Amino acid sequence: MSELFWFEKYRPRSFEEVVDLEEVKARLREFVKAGNLPHLLFYGPPGTGKTTMALVLARELYGEYWRENTLELNASDERGIGVIRERVKEFARTAPVGKAPFKLVILDEADNMTSDAQQALRRIMEIYAQNTRFILLANYVSRIIDPIISRCAVFRFSPMPRHLMAERLREIARSEGVELKDDAIDLIYEISEGDMRKAINLLQVAAAVSKVVDANAVASAAAAVRPSDVLELFNLAMGGDLAKARDKLRELMYIKGVAGVDLIRVFQRELIRMQLDDDVKAEVAELLSEVDYRLTQGADEEIQLMYFLTKLGSIGKKIRVAPKKR
Amino acid sequence: MPIPWVEKYRPKSFSEIVNQEEAKQILASWICTRFKAPQEFCARWAKRRDKEIKEARAVLLWGPPGIGKTTLVHALAKEIGYELVELNASDVRTGERIRQVVGRGLREASLFGYAGKIVLFDEVDGLHVKEDLGGLEAILNLIETAKVPIVLTANNPFDPKLRPLRDISLVVGLKRLSEDEVVEVLKRICASEGAKCEEEALRSLAKSSYGDLRAAINDLQLYLAGRKVLTVDDIKRAGERNPQLSMFEILDRVYKARWFDEARAVSFNPSFDWEQYFVWALETIPIVYKDLEVMSEAFDRLSKADMFIGIVKRTQEWELLSYAMELALGGVSQVKNKPRLPPFIRYGFPQRLLLLAKSKEARRRREMVVEYLARNLHVSKALVNAEIFYVLSALAKKDEHVVERLARALGISPIDIKNLL
16 A cells, blocks of 8 residues: 555655755764664654654664554544543553664654643653653654653754755656656656655646646646645635535545534645735634634534535625725 | 523422422431431431332332433432432443442542532433443443442333342332423413413413423423513414424524523523534535535634533533533524524534544554554554554555565555555
């Protein structure tokens, strides 16, 4: 299954295969050679290789036994620090397999944890320090509490330089038998903003559209991976067609099984790119935050989302009545 | 804010409770022999010396709805200065939940100077064997181990599933109220509300309540919503009392209410079921209010009401429920720029009820796919939802194999996966 997505298929498996991040590699190699490791903190924007490097490190340390010795957790997916504690406890109970004297816990999105939860995490790191090492992954180091930072070796990950990303994309295209044009690479780089996962996803979808990947194919790929059904819901409500909007909402919630709060989060991500006047954007942003809150408090997602859609409809009505202020 | 009269005029002491002399005496004798209680109270009420009263580990009060079972326990707690820890049928009474609520209640030292705690399990015959898994065992367990008085209430104590509870409790039946007794209470309420009520009208309310004092009081409040006079004609005009209203009639009363109070009072009707009402309101608001601003205001109120429902469900602070009712009834009814409503409104049947079963399956399947992708691709579920799912969906459109491979890996049918994308 991991072969299905190119970003996973071509994820580097060893230090050699990682084409950038020379300094990070050099220091991590020293740790591997010494056979010991402090707790680590990798931080940087999405798609810059934090997870990849953590997995590479696991392979370099444990060889074929890397899976048995590695616990991957995601702070925002686990329900609370208690669950994390339990899973670490369970994992740390058995001795590591192979030569390294400790096991690895990779904790992604550590910066999404509240500072209280991070304090508890710090305790967990101490309690199991005997036979585990933690690799914390974060987008923002500023959201990690000082006591944790001071216990970790900290590494910064920066976006892949343009020429290296181009090289990597060409390699992938070559081995997939896809013809990749230069203008396509330019556009991919621009859209992905140095996020390697996004870049490879775009390449893959573009290649599914046409075997010759040029800027046009990339542009239609970029459109294809936008959450079009969710955006349609937005446009229906904004345009005042609440009957259709309600049907669409129910299709998304009850047939596709999308959770209400995920819908709101998608709108929130897409808002910046929407063609709306800035005062309207501000009003919608305010509404989104309000609905997100009500969803966490309330009992019935459909009621909350109908409030969202009808409110959106009345915002849209104002625009339709007085189209442009400028 | 109109408090339900049932609450407002609920007897606060033993002496205010009418017609339940025997039950009062048994209850008092039990408390006074087995637990700490004020001497004055015991001297007045604890007159029974029966062996089974002294030995009972718990008391099971039974009788038809609305004759004062719960009230009796509330009054008892007040008389002896105990804090009441209460669970009723609306709670999810799994064993775990009971241990959580009651267990905590019993451990915590009393903050407000109560002399002790008394536990009330209301409507135990409402326990679902399947849904309230372990609830019965938890209650039994508590009775065996707790050092505090435990009272249970039930409409029908002879339900076979209650047998174990019956066996270790003292079963006390409450008497059905006579018509005269109900009329007396209604008269007092009319006087206290400053309303002029014809005796005949009150008698007619009492008659059709069949001894259910709560229903009679609720009806009285319904009839007197926004007015100070009650005549026999009013009641005749409204037809036989205790209208078993259909959901369509309830919606009609809410949407067409002239005043906030009138809409709010619908919740006092015995056939009002608020959980159903929310589903129907969700369905019908766009049918009744066509204008977008009016519609969105109504949904705003319903949404706020739903927030209170969420809070009540999480915290068990049932006092907050009245805010939810006011917002969901009065709030939805009395919107700004309310349109003139036609005499007949075709309220649609909630699609929701038909879709709900589907939803559960779809959500479970989606969660399965998301979890699988997150694990195998080393990314968070949030990222799968926001990004990877759309990549998958774009790829699947171009390549049939994508769906097939995923379906095989997860052991579900390709069609089910397609529906998610």
